[in-house]
Amino acid sequence: MQTVWGWLPAIYLFLGGLGAGAFLVAAVIELTNKRYEFDFCAITLVGATIPGPVIALGAVILIFDLGAGLREPWRIAYMLTHFTSAMTWGVWILSLFIPLSFLYGFLEVMDTYPSAWGWVKSRKWARKLTFLHRLPVRRVKRIVARVGSVFAVGTAIYTGVLLSAVGPAMPFWSTWVLPFIPLPILPFLFLVSALSTGVGVTVDVAATLVAPDVYQYIRRLPLIHLAIIGIETLLLGFLLITAFLQGGAAAASARDIVIGPHSIVFWVLIVIPGFVYPFIVHAYAAGLGRHSPASGLGSGIGIVVSGLFLRYLIIVSGIPAVL
Numbered sequence: 001m002q003t004v005w006g007w008l009p010a011i012y013l014f015l016g017g018l019g020a021g022a023f024l025v026a027a028v029i030e031l032t033n034k035r036y037e038f039d040f041c042a043i044t045l046v047g048a049t050i051p052g053p054v055i056a057l058g059a060v061i062l063i064f065d066l067g068a069g070l071r072e073p074w075r076i077a078y079m080l081t082h083f084t085s086a087m088t089w090g091v092w093i094l095s096l097f098i099p100l101s102f103l104y105g106f107l108e109v110m111d112t113y114p115s116a117w118g119w120v121k122s123r124k125w126a127r128k129l130t131f132l133h134r135l136p137v138r139r140v141k142r143i144v145a146r147v148g149s150v151f152a153v154g155t156a157i158y159t160g161v162l163l164s165a166v167g168p169a170m171p172f173w174s175t176w177v178l179p180f181i182p183l184p185i186l187p188f189l190f191l192v193s194a195l196s197t198g199v200g201v202t203v204d205v206a207a208t209l210v211a212p213d214v215y216q217y218i219r220r221l222p223l224i225h226l227a228i229i230g231i232e233t234l235l236l237g238f239l240l241i242t243a244f245l246q247g248g249a250a251a252a253s254a255r256d257i258v259i260g261p262h263s264i265v266f267w268v269l270i271v272i273p274g275f276v277y278p279f280i281v282h283a284y285a286a287g288l289g290r291h292s293p294a295s296g297l298g299s300g301i302g303i304v305v306s307g308l309f310l311r312y313l314i315i316v317s318g319i320p321a322v323l
Contacts, residue, residue: 008065010312013159014197015058016094017190017307019051020156021198023101026108027145027152034218040112042210047202048108052101055155059094090158097151104148107141156194160187163314170318172253175243185242186314189235196228196274197307204278204300208293222286229279236310249319256317265313274306 026047029035035044106129110116120129163173164184177185203221243254257266278299285291 006316007312008061010308010315012058012061012065013162013190013311013315014308015054015061016155016159017194017311018197018201018304019055019058019101020097020152021194021196022047022054022202023051023104023152023198024149024156024195025198025202026104027149029218030142030145038211040210042206043202044108045112046206047198049105050201051152052098052105055094055101056098059098087162090162093151093154093158097148097155100144100148100151104141104144107137107144111137111141153191156191157187159194159311160184160190163318166318168321171246171248171250171321172243172318173314175239175246175250177238177242179242179245185235185239189232189239190311192228192232192235193307193310196225196232197304199225199228200278200300200303200307204296204303208291208296208300222282222291225282226279226286229275229282233275233279249321253317253319256319257313262313262317265309269309270306270313273302274310277302 026044029041029044029047035041110120161184163170164186166173168174173186174184175186177183177188199221203225240254240258243250245251256262281291281295281299285295
């Protein structure tokens with residue numbers, strides 16, 4: 001059984017996906033002008049402000065989870081030059097996406113609370129940012145949203161690439177989309193999972209708390225979320241089925257997840273709260289045209305919890321090929 005990787009990798013993979021997904025949701029609402037149909041848009045405010053902190057935290061956890069992160073932190077700089085390494089790709093993506101995320105969050109806060117510029121001007125350490133006040137904030141924000149979305153997709157996909165790059169040493173992590181499609185499925189699964197957790201935290205949790213009738217303003221939201229949940233379900237199913245068909249260590253990992261020692265986590269903490277319950281809730285909301293606050297919050301919390309345990313379960317279920 002794989003015991004080297006555990007909660008720390010699961011947490012930084014989850015935080016990377018959550019931040020990227022939230023950014024993408026905020027960017028879509030911004031670029032489609034839905035953001036300006038609300039007097040106060042909790043979706044974009046939360047979606048723009050949480051990516052920077054959570055992804056930065058995930059990057060710190062990643063650094064300290066590396067062997068040299070604590071003992072010889074200067075060696076991390078070497079990771080910038082190994083362009084054939086998936087770790088180097090991730091370092092560059094995060095190095096560019098984190099400041100973009102903080103900038104997007106800052107611009108969204110300033111757009112939502114114009115009076116906050118006075119607070120910025122009153123702080124000596126923040127006065128250098130006042131030049132942004134002279135710029136067309138919304139136009140700049142849309143540019144940052146477009147550019148940042150590219151890196152958000154890259155961050156979400158990278159969380160899966162990081163595992164699948166292990167290759168034949170951990171067959172389950174490099175399982176193909178289908179036996180005849182030689183592409184690892186984890187990057188696609190983690191991208192869709194990132195979108196799902198992003199919608200969960202920005203719409204189901206934040207927007208429901210602030211504006212319980214949010215679904216009356218964006219009527220396609222339930223259908224969009226149903227599509228995301230459906231695609232994620234298919235990808236997770238393909239991962240497990242293909243692993244079973246592959247045999248060997250990959251099949252053993254899939255068996256541990258579905259009927260083995262990790263099956264309780266899979267069914268109780270992933271499938272039910274992250275797939276079954278949200279699907280029922282959003283199908284009901286799509287037909288009714290509205291959400292109840294309780295069902296919205298329950299769906300969002302369940303999706304976020306499921307996203308964390310999904311990554312943890314995939315990590316701890318990895319069995320080396322030699323076994």
